[in-house]
Amino acid sequence: MATPKxxxxxxxxxxxxxxxxxxxxxxxxxxxxxxxxxxxVELPSVGDEVTADEPFGSVESVKTVSELYAPVxxxxxxxxxxxxxxxxxxxESPYEKAWMxxxxxxxxxxxxxxxxxEEYDEMTKED
Amino acid sequence: xxxxxxxxxxxxxxxxxxxxxxxGGWELPVQFTSIKEEHEAVRTKAGLFDVSxxxxxxxxxxxxxxxxxxxxxxxxxxxxPNQAIYTVMCNEKGGTIDDLIVYMLADQDYLLVVNAGNTDxxxxxxxxxxxxxxxxxxxxxxxxxxxxxxxxxxxxLQELSKETDLSEIKFxxxxxxVKLGNVYALVSRTGYTGEDGFEIYVESKEAPALWKxxxxxxxxxxxxxxxxxxxxxxxxxxxxxxxxxxxxxxISPLEAGLGFAVKLKKDSFIGAEALRAQKExxxxxxxxxxxxxxxxxxxxxxxxxxDGKEIGQVTTGTQSxxxxxxxxxxxxxxxxxxxxxxxxxxxxxxxxxxxxVKSPFYKRSK
Numbered sequence: 001m002a003t004p005k006x007x008x009x010x011x012x013x014x015x016x017x018x019x020x021x022x023x024x025x026x027x028x029x030x031x032x033x034x035x036x037x038x039x040x041v042e043l044p045s046v047g048d049e050v051t052a053d054e055p056f057g058s059v060e061s062v063k064t065v066s067e068l069y070a071p072v073x074x075x076x077x078x079x080x081x082x083x084x085x086x087x088x089x090x091x092e093s094p095y096e097k098a099w100m101x102x103x104x105x106x107x108x109x110x111x112x113x114x115x116x117x118e119e120y121d122e123m124t125k126e127d
Numbered sequence: 128x129x130x131x132x133x134x135x136x137x138x139x140x141x142x143x144x145x146x147x148x149x150x151g152g153w154e155l156p157v158q159f160t161s162i163k164e165e166h167e168a169v170r171t172k173a174g175l176f177d178v179s180x181x182x183x184x185x186x187x188x189x190x191x192x193x194x195x196x197x198x199x200x201x202x203x204x205x206x207x208p209n210q211a212i213y214t215v216m217c218n219e220k221g222g223t224i225d226d227l228i229v230y231m232l233a234d235q236d237y238l239l240v241v242n243a244g245n246t247d248x249x250x251x252x253x254x255x256x257x258x259x260x261x262x263x264x265x266x267x268x269x270x271x272x273x274x275x276x277x278x279x280x281x282x283x284l285q286e287l288s289k290e291t292d293l294s295e296i297k298f299x300x301x302x303x304x305v306k307l308g309n310v311y312a313l314v315s316r317t318g319y320t321g322e323d324g325f326e327i328y329v330e331s332k333e334a335p336a337l338w339k340x341x342x343x344x345x346x347x348x349x350x351x352x353x354x355x356x357x358x359x360x361x362x363x364x365x366x367x368x369x370x371x372x373x374x375x376x377x378i379s380p381l382e383a384g385l386g387f388a389v390k391l392k393k394d395s396f397i398g399a400e401a402l403r404a405q406k407e408x409x410x411x412x413x414x415x416x417x418x419x420x421x422x423x424x425x426x427x428x429x430x431x432x433x434d435g436k437e438i439g440q441v442t443t444g445t446q447s448x449x450x451x452x453x454x455x456x457x458x459x460x461x462x463x464x465x466x467x468x469x470x471x472x473x474x475x476x477x478x479x480x481x482x483x484v485k486s487p488f489y490k491r492s493k
Contacts, residue, residue, distance in 0.1 A: 005296055036146075036356070037163045039446035040424050041452070058475070060424050062162040062445055065475075084422070 001124070002029045004095055009120035011073035012053075015095065016114055019102070019105055023072060023111065026099045027059065027090065030124045036061045038090040041083040043068075043100055048076045050103060052110060057100070059090060068100070072110040078102035133330040134179035135271045139338055143352050151244035153180045155355040166448040169320050173277030174353035175341055178188035178319075178326070179334060182246025182267045184239040190259030191235045198256060198397060199229070199378060202390040206231045211299045211315055214388050215380040216249065217275065217398030221405060223383070225249050226368060228317060240272075242370045256397070271334035273351075275341060276324030276361075278461035278491075283345035284314075284325055293325070306342045313357040319358060321365025321489055332471060363443050364450070366416075366487025372427055372442045373414060373456060382410045382458065386484075412439060416486030417455045417472070421479035425455035425472045432471040432478070433463045449489055457484060 007015040013031035017024040025050040032038065040060035050056040050070035079101050083089060089098040105111070115123065131154035133175050141147075145156035156177065158165060167382070168174045195203055201214035210232050216224045225245040230238040241249045250265045251410055257263055258418060275284055287307040293314070296302050301315030312329040342352060359369065366384075368374050373383050380389050381402055391403050405411070419425060425444030430437050444455030455472070468483040 036158060037161050040422075042423075060446070062360060062448065063157070065424075126302065 001033065001121075002095070003117040003121050007095070007117065007119045008071075008114035009117065010069065010114055011123065012047045012069035012071070014069065014071045016071050016111060017099075018111060021104065021108065022077065023070060023074070023103045023105055024099050025101050025103060027068065027094060028120070029094045032091050032094045032098075034068060035059065036063065036115060041087045041090065043079050043083065044076050046076055046079055050076060050101075053077070059087075070103075071114060072103060072105045073107070074103040074105040075080050077104050131261065132180070133335045134177055136177045136179060136338055139335045140177060140352060143342075145352070145354065147378075148355070150180070150355055152241060155180060156352075157356045158354040159352045162354070162356035162360060163448050164488060165351055165353040166360050168349060168351040169277045169322055169353060169357060169361055170449055171278065172320065172349035172351075173275060173279040173324070173345055174320075174351050174357065175338070175345070176274040176353050176358055177272075177338070178274050178358075179271040179331070180240040180243035182243055182249065182265070183270045183328075184241060184246070184250055184253065185264045185266050186237045186239060186253070186261060186444055188235055188259070188261040190261050191237055193216055194257065194259055194261045195229065195237060196394060196396060198253060198260075200389040200396060200398065200402070200417045201229075203229060203231075203481065207283075208233050209301055209303060209399035211301055211317060213299075215374075215385055216252070217380065217396075217402065218376060219398060221379040221381070221398045221401030223370070223374040223378055223380055224252055224376060226370060226380070226385070226388075229314075230315065232303065238266075244257065245370060269331060270330045272330050273327045273329070273334065273338060273341065274318055274320075274324065275327065275345075276318045276320040276322045277350075278323060279345070279348045279350070280322070280324035282326075283348055283350055284341065286344040287340055294358045294485050296325070300429070307337060310337050310340075312337065318365055321367070321487070322491055345419040359443075360448055363445065363456070364489035365486065366456075366489075368414075369443060373458070378412075378458065379405060379410065381405050381412065382412045384414050385420050410461055412458050413461045414456055414486070415440065415464045415466075416484040416488060417441075417444075417457050417470055417481045419453040419455075419472065419481045421481070422453075423472070423474040423479045425451045425457070425474065425481070431457045431459055431460075431481075432473065433468060438463050447488060454484070454488055462482055483492055
């Protein structure tokens with residue numbers, strides 16, 4: 001299972017990538033592998049506010065629906081609309097093609113409380 | 128929580144990378160590689176399923192036929208040895224206790240193959256109504272069941288069968304003793320996927336060797352081990368009901384579109400009066416297909432609306448791997464069960480547009 005070192009991770013299996021003052025968010029390789037074939041992704045719209053630890057959208061596999069939990073609070077400034085037609089990107093390329101939203105965080109220091117790749121690997125190993 | 132039950136194949140399919148889940152108290156594989164891949168293999172090549180969790184109940188004795196005629200909705204009077212029939216078992220209200228396949232092994236000797244989660248309930252129901260010279264026994268532990276399904280199922284299984292020509296086993300017929308490699312099995316041309324294929328009944332201890340032999344035989348043709356996930360999407364596309372979703376003790380076989388398995392003209396059976404009344408007055412609810420117009424996936428239990436009022440619920444729904452569409456089955460008030468009817472499905476608080484369509488969604492071309 002891939003866990004890129006440069007990203008930060010939430011307990012709900014989202015990754016966060018810092019890009020200047022913005023944060024790009026998606027779900028981890030571990031999460032997509034647990035969920036199986038993703039067939040549907042529901043995301044917020046540009047301009048929506050997301051709140052840390054609350055749902056901002058959902059992903060559906062053939063069998064189940066799973067909520068996506070925002071790792072940080074902030075305003076959505078970009079949404080990956082390609083996932084509407086190509087939800088399989090989540091399985092194929094969770095860290096690249098399947099980024100989900102870009103957020104302008106209300107407080108940039110929120111990222112510091114997220115896990116490192118090592119900590120995330122440790123957590124998922126115990127699952 | 129009590130420990131999950133395992134089939135005789137548990138240790139073997141773990142080797143094949145099975146991801147297991149709790150399915151009605153059984154630890155069963157939901158997938159091996161991917162539900163979509165396994166689904167695709169069954170539609171275009173072949174897939175092998177472990178369905179050993181299914182229950183088997185044997186009914187024998189001089190009065191076995193008259194007893195079963197009383198218990199089941201279909202008419203077994205013309206059934207011959209080595210033939211199978213799909214039927215429903217109802218309660219007095221016409222609700223569905225279970226749907227099952229009856230195999231006629233010999234005169235006065237029948238094997239009922241029932242849903243895993245209903246085995247104990249069915250057995251007790253049969254025992255409670257037992258009358259005449261009949262012996263009812265739960266033989267589920269003795270049997271393992273494999274299903275090989277898909278257009279290449281016959282040619283793959285034929286490689287293991289040197290003595291029996293499998294093409295001679297027609298739909299809903301079986302051969303009681305086919306030698307597959309070194310193992311003897313009951314082989315029937317039945318299934319739960321909408322494809323051609325066989326269900327194979329063997330003694331539990333023979334199952335692991337047979338599983339491996341079949342997978343080896345089909346390796347080059349693209350045979351894949353398949354889990355319950357694909358089994359569910361396959362049966363759903365083919366419009367085959369799943370007990371607990373399309374069928375419950377509150378849903379009659381007529382409402383679920385199983386009228387072909389309900390013979391009201393035969394001598395009376397449990398539930399016949401209620402079903403006759405439903406037929407005369409018209410069923411209150413009907414199972415329909417629905418297709419989403421707005422983006423969203425209907426799921427079991429989601430409410431369905433028409434003309435501004437709730438008219439029923441989704442029984443099964445998913446993104447169809449074969450049709451690449453978001454579709455569902457729903458049990459709705461009969462007046463709205465018309466193809467083209469505009470519907471609304473409430474998906475996690477959102478009212479999304481859908482329309483009624485014909486089911487089954489998929490029929491194999493032949």
